[in-house]
Amino acid sequence: MPSEERLQRYADLALRVGLNLQEGQPLVLSGSAESRPLLRALARGAYRMGARAVVVDLHDPVLGRIGLEEVREAYLDEVPDWFVQARVHAVDAGAALLSLADEDPFLLRGVDPARLARRMQAAARVRRPYLERVGAHKVNWLALGAATPAWARAVFPELDPEEATERLWEAIFGTVRLDLPDPEAAWRDHVAGLEARAAALNRARFAALIFEGPGTELRVGLAERHVWKSAVAQAQNGVRFVPNLPTEEVFTAPDPERVEGVVTSTRPLNVAGTLVEGIRVVFADGRAVEVEAERGREALAAVLETDAAAVRLGEVALVETPNPVFDTGRLFLNTLYDENASSHLAFGRAYPDTLGIREGDDAALTAAGGNASTVHLDWMVGSPEVDVWGERADGTRVPLMKQGRWVNAAR
Ligand code: ZN
């Protein structure tokens, strides 16, 4: 376990540069029981920053798995909304939200996929009023990593549990630049760089992006109304915040009907406990018409069968490599980290704000040319061997990334 002082430093950084908790703002913290030391540091930091109240939602992921396995068939599609209502109420009362990403990536390994799918759909239905508020940035919120023994075991299977947990904490701290002399200044700088990059891409108004690398020759048409977004978000309560720590990406909405060519994944992907490796997808008219994987294809195929739009893209993100997440050389088996290791694509749903509209209106999302699927699955396609071009409407190409690095300074 990191020292109390180091945990406090991490908590304070997250509350300041991530969540940007305001004087007098209530806070809802959530995480697993194993993350108590960090939750305590966050509560302490929050009160010192002037939090009005800190409410902690402590859960045990294993209990969730027990419910999934044991509940009778007849009740499988019923998920009570009591707890969701409490969250909705908190958001409507102006509370900031901080959720820890600390789960065991293999928690659901071996669970009957049909039961899992039904349960997840039921949970998604019940959680919708809450997720819509979060997606629409009604309040400032943050997803933050916390090393737990079960997660660490999955990331460092070769180490003994205690050492693995220690190593995972160090990796997490590295990704947020915690050990730089002034991590807060480093973050302000980093975030400003990402914002400048997104602004430059918005000025360029490319019609498409071209990816070229080993096993990849892909044209991703961009939605006509696409907006490039970066790490920074503006909540409806007026607070500017950075919803993910770490964050290395700028991202936008592809045109779900204009993606052509072949693309090969550059990193494995954890899909509900199954490791999917060596993904190769052929796109025609925006549809994934051939989907292969060296390992774990069924898990990927199951996601793509969720609805008709799941086989089309909803996000394209550019991430410079190397970067502090990539540099760890590890697969975290958690999207918060792995998607920030390299450029990525997502099957399924688009972020409405990448089309200039607010979360919660699927008809508007579709009308704006975005993907309104219910799933969103990120997979990594960038590396120091992949080049990216921007293509204008007249077909001329501008180099954006060479061997994983931005070609021009954004500022
Ligand atoms: Zn992304």
Ligand code: ZN
């Ligand atoms: Zn994504």
